[in-house]
Amino acid sequence: MSGPSPTLDLVGIGIGPANLSLAALLADRGGLRKVFLERKKSFEWHSGIMVPNARMQVHFLKDLVTPVDPTSPYTFLSFAVEEKRLYRLLVSGRTHIPRREFEQYCRWAADRIDDLRFGVAVDTVEFDGDAFLLRSSHSTMRARNIVIATGLQPWLPPCAAGHAPDRVLHAANLLDVPRNLAGRRVAVVGGGQSGAEVVLHLLRAGEQRPSRLLWGTRRGNLFPLDDSPFVEEHYLPNYSRYFHAQPPERRALLNEQQRMSSDGVSAGLLREIYQQLYDLELVEGVARPCDVMVGHQLLGIDQQRHDLLTTWRSADGELVRRHVDVVICATGYRHGLPPVLRGLRDRMPDELPPVRADFSLEWDGPADNLIFVQNAARRDFGVADPNLSLLAWRSATIANSLLGEKRFDTGQVSGAVDWVHADDQLMTGTHGD
Ligand SMILES: Cc1cc2nc3c(=O)[nH]c(=O)nc-3n(C[C@H](O)[C@H](O)[C@H](O)COP(=O)(O)OP(=O)(O)OC[C@H]3O[C@@H](n4cnc5c(N)ncnc54)[C@H](O)[C@@H]3O)c2cc1C
Known part of the structure; x- marks a missing residue:
């Protein structure tokens, strides 16, 4: 050295x-x-x-x-x-x-x-x-x-820690190694842009499409990115400087209020997914190509003999369990x-x-x-x-x-x-x- x-x-x-x-x-x-x-x-x-x-x-x-x-x-x-x-x-x-x-x-x-x-x-x-x-x-x-x-840094929910990285992974690592998900049951966690991109990618995988796809988000729906004109002004230097001058509590509140201008899904991407689901299910006859579970928070992932048992809590408090082979966490960054x-x-x-x-x-x-x-x-x-x-x-x-x-x-x-x-x-x- x-x-x-x-x-x-x-x-x-x-x-x-x-x-x-x-x-x-x-x-x-x-x-x-x-x-x-x-x-x-x-x-x-x-x-x-x-x-x-x-x-x-x-x-x-x-x-x-x-x-x-x-x-x-x-x-x-x-x-x-x-x-x-x-x-x-x-x-x-x-x-x-x-x-x-x-x-x-x-x-x-x-x-x-x-x-x-x-x-x-x-x-x-x-x-x-x-x-x-x-x-x-x-x-x-x-x-x-x-x-x-x-x-x-990619952020994983605590229940996703400690599993084999080819079974439970962050979306940021999806393409790091070749993966064949054909015939497997895949859960995608997260209703933001990355989750949506992963879901569309899997739906369009043709022969390599998973046999079952589950898309869970704790958000109440798959909400679009708000990039309407006045909201876009939050992305001007003037606003950034104004924001910086606010007291900490107000900044925290504003960040929470403005979350969907940053963490929502591009409206065009949501439409593409919707159309892809339509084509697969109603035109090609694929039974339920994706279970869209809005208002569901992932609580646990238990390794069972051959598969993973995922547990979700719905908005009304009900526990929902699903067996899958792979969990892809599009759960954001720290x-x-x-x-x-x-x-x-x-x-x-x-x-x-x-x-x-x-x-x-x-x-x-x-x-x-x-x-x-x-x-x-x-x-x-x-x-x-x-x-x-x-x-x-x-x-x-x-x-x-x-x-x-x-x-x-x-x-x-x-x-x-x-x-x-x-x-x-x-x-x-x-x-x-
Ligand atoms: C998938 C994705 C898509 C995005 N798309 C958009 C978009 O369309 N529009 C938009 O406005 N924003 C987008 N963003 C948000 C943001 O613009 C990007 O995250 C952007 O890459 C941030 O740039 P960065 O340089 O800060 O970080 P990064 O692009 O993450 O770059 C950080 C670099 O630092 C290196 N590094 C880390 N630690 C060390 C170290 N110790 N020593 C040396 N090197 C190190 C890393 O290897 C990496 O190359 C996107 C984010 C993601 C995750």
């Missing part, structure tokens, strides 16, 4: 879309000595659940850079032009491209941006009094500032302190310290050593934080803070709702209904 290298101005940990966006904004600009590290060998985006035909949930112009730096060489439009597909894209009339295409675009950008190192997993981050030490299996790096963008920061935990006031307006964490360390987080601040910035809509704006905010100047315009944009004004009225009690 080699000794510490010279101190860099910035090390980014994780190269998903978030840090790729920051790397793209800082590329070719000089000024900072920096490197971004990724444990995977090359750029990949949620490859374990990259089911065919999955579409993006945001417009393709909400790419790595366009909303803050439209003349950057790393825009989606530059990619489309260079790949000679822009005209066809326009003819297709699509605004929401396939997820595979977004991954191709990110890979294209990653191939062109310097300062990215793949195949380096950072194990721990420590602080030596002057700089951060980032330890990986092959080296220790020193950095004045760090940007953590290691993504969210928001919290990124695991790589565990080594600094005793320098932080809370389990997840407050995140400042420039996306740096409050921590007990020198003011000029900053720890930025990307996609770890839903509590502080609202439902837009894990979404790609404000990816470029958040990176630009971090870049400005690192550069110590307003290199990118991250101020108010035009919006139909005046969030700051609404807040002022709330404070003074002058608002009506």
